[in-house]
Amino acid sequence: MPVPALTAEEIAELLHEVFPQAFYPGCGLSLERVDYGDVRVRRAYHEDYIRPGGTISGPTMMELADFAMYVAVFSAIGRQPLAVTTNLNINFLRKPAQADLIADARLMKVGKRLAVGEVTIYSEGSDQPVAHVTSTYSIP
Amino acid sequence: MPVPALTAEEIAELLHEVFPQAFYPGCGLSLERVDYGDVRVRRAYHEDYIRPGGTISGPTMMELADFAMYVAVFSAIGRQPLAVTTNLNINFLRKPAQADLIADARLMKVGKRLAVGEVTIYSEGSDQPVAHVTSTYSIP
Amino acid sequence: MPVPALTAEEIAELLHEVFPQAFYPGCGLSLERVDYGDVRVRRAYHEDYIRPGGTISGPTMMELADFAMYVAVFSAIGRQPLAVTTNLNINFLRKPAQADLIADARLMKVGKRLAVGEVTIYSEGSDQPVAHVTSTYSIP
């Protein structure tokens, strides 16, 4: 496997620089592991994410999946903050626990124009996925 | 077309009651029109939604689409706050303006177990869609 | 609306020339209407398409949707047989009748690199859709 184009620290700095509304100290998002096209990110639990039924809302998981893909794209193609999502498909599989969410993103294709990946989301402490995502990014 | 199961006012009250973290005075979401399985909602523009490139972030549009579907499901089947998304697929079509987002949701199927709909999102003042969504809700 | 880049007759000739295994006299596929990025195609009923439960198989509808998109792409960008599907998402809505299938395809975006459209499939004689598709084609 190639080495990642950027390290976790470099990606965190880039995110804070270009997307300060979403990624700042205390935002609850963190990068746990960055390999080439293969990353793990975390969303700290917050009661604001709860929806009726006592479960974490769908948009919280969609945002986390999109974030995980963004990080995975940087890990493969480097500093390209204008890469944008063109498609995202999510299946909700199980009711998440009231706990941190862990998202594993893995690119299946890194082309010149498109990167395609999948993201699996877990509640911390469980190995049963709560959601599964496939997504395509367009590379400028 | 049947009459809606709930009016816009009844749905707004229900949302505020069951989902107060997401729907409260000043949250920026509003219901513009509610017919049976066919609704329009609005997300007021806020600079926090901007992502690199000066465009509104993908998760902002995904959240709005999911909200529009939730309202459309209520308009067809009534007070069922435990209805949950099982699938959402979004295609991003154009760079949105720095303006309010309007989402039109329309159910294509209202079954006993599943409701399936599509959502088209526009920037206020434009008739070219910025995103298109299909989504399935599971009905308890 | 712009005029279509190719007429129905020109598209039928192109299909027969470049894709003779799929489109030939008696293949059961026909072009009913071709406007710019907005077409209607038909699949004649054949008992080979029936699956358990007495309904038309999913792959029969997926193939028809992909064909409808291919025709819609030609109607907008002209003779580009190397345009290829990059994504297709289908929701099955109702059990189709044992009858012809009609597919209406409409492009929502015609960009330089990608075309995105939706396809709605009906059983002949019904106005309730049996399946809904969104799809992206990559333009060479």
Added chain:
Amino acid sequence: MPVPALTAEEIAELLHEVFPQAFYPGCGLSLERVDYGDVRVRRAYHEDYIRPGGTISGPTMMELADFAMYVAVFSAIGRQPLAVTTNLNINFLRKPAQADLIADARLMKVGKRLAVGEVTIYSEGSDQPVAHVTSTYSIP
């Protein structure tokens, strides 16, 4: 992992019994491995599948993915031929070789009403996927 509800031989017999138009001696589809919710199937290469550009057509891969999911559902829930696809999302990743296609299907959720899985398709002899699918089956 639980034992499969049906063996490969039992599933092949069931398919031939309930779906003889699609699964018959010489049809080109075969079951290579059946574990619980985790199967491998094969589509023998045939020149009829070629589309412009010398590549295997999208519908050939969609049909194979749907077949792989059908087999995976049987492996988990047993003799339920009326299980039907409700959603299928496919991303085409690379141009397939003119060779057999191998599809690995794996269920991510087996619920009372829905089964959700993913399918990865390869050209024989390559470990780079040519297509990736997620799909939902409704269980009667």
